[in-house]
Amino acid sequence: MLLEIMRNQFSTFLAFATLFAVVAPLSAQQPPAPKPQDTEVWEPVPKIVTPGATDAAPPSDAIVLFDGKNLDQWVLNRDKSPANWIVADGVVTVNKAPGAGNIETKRTFKNYQLHIEWKIPENITGTDQARGNSGVFLASTGPGDAGYELQVLDSYNNKTYVNGQAGSIYKQGIPLVNPNRKPGEWQTYDVVWTAPTFNADGSLKTPAYVTVFFNGVLVQNHFELKGETRYIGKPFYKKYDTAPIKLQAHGDHSEPISFRNIWVRELN
Ligand code: MG
Numbered sequence: 001m002l003l004e005i006m007r008n009q010f011s012t013f014l015a016f017a018t019l020f021a022v023v024a025p026l027s028a029q030q031p032p033a034p035k036p037q038d039t040e041v042w043e044p045v046p047k048i049v050t051p052g053a054t055d056a057a058p059p060s061d062a063i064v065l066f067d068g069k070n071l072d073q074w075v076l077n078r079d080k081s082p083a084n085w086i087v088a089d090g091v092v093t094v095n096k097a098p099g100a101g102n103i104e105t106k107r108t109f110k111n112y113q114l115h116i117e118w119k120i121p122e123n124i125t126g127t128d129q130a131r132g133n134s135g136v137f138l139a140s141t142g143p144g145d146a147g148y149e150l151q152v153l154d155s156y157n158n159k160t161y162v163n164g165q166a167g168s169i170y171k172q173g174i175p176l177v178n179p180n181r182k183p184g185e186w187q188t189y190d191v192v193w194t195a196p197t198f199n200a201d202g203s204l205k206t207p208a209y210v211t212v213f214f215n216g217v218l219v220q221n222h223f224e225l226k227g228e229t230r231y232i233g234k235p236f237y238k239k240y241d242t243a244p245i246k247l248q249a250h251g252d253h254s255e256p257i258s259f260r261n262i263w264v265r266e267l268n
Contacts, residue, residue: 122184126254140246
């Protein structure tokens with residue numbers, strides 16, 4: 001009897017084993033084995049851009065905003081008349097006279113990569129926010145200091161609030177480190193600006209983000225802004241589509257700073 005049961009079970013096992021032996025290889029053939037080619041993308045081909053002779057020189061697809069010769073790409077912020085900052089020896093220096101003020105680009109931009117160089121005068125005087133203060137407004141949304149300011153200041157050896165030192169997103173983003181060079185030496189900002197987007201009713205859809213390399217050192221890493229930068233009060237967003245880039249003629253009485261080699265690559 002026991003032998004009978006064992007024989008039956010063995011034959012059942014044999015039947016299943018045979019079935020499995022036939023079916024298993026069939027089902028294994030269903031999904032083809034993944035190939036390296038499955039994950040290769042060939043189109044569209046990124047367009048060719050010729051880099052500048054140095055990493056600071058404009059690449060072939062850049063819009064040059066200041067090449068040392070003139071301010072043809074710039075106007076005064078307050079009335080859009082020709083920019084009257086001082087151009088000499090390949091650099092432009094802030095004009096602090098009452099008849100000048102902030103300057104901004106004639107063109108407007110949305111998302112972009114920006115390169116800009118600036119120099120604090122070697123003989124700079126003043127303290128705190130009144131020592132070489134200027135600024136790069138990544139989007140100028142109106143008169144005066146309206147917009148989103150990446151601070152320019154002598155922060156080499158000059159104590160101030162840390163969310164207002166050079167490399168800060170003014171009163172919002174403290175720089176990760178302080179890579180300032182001495183007054184009298186040229187310094188660079190390389191910026192990636194992702195503009196905020198808005199719904200039709202003016203409410204915020206996606207915030208602004210900024211990444212900043214200061215003298216080649218990362219100081220803002222995809223930093224999310226809370227709105228426009230403001231001297232007094234909390235930041236908030238105001239709807240805009242595209243905007244000029246603006247440079248600040250700050251009202252402090254320290255020696256005016258200079259800029260050179262300004263170019264931008266649109267990322268729309
Ligand atoms: Mg400033």
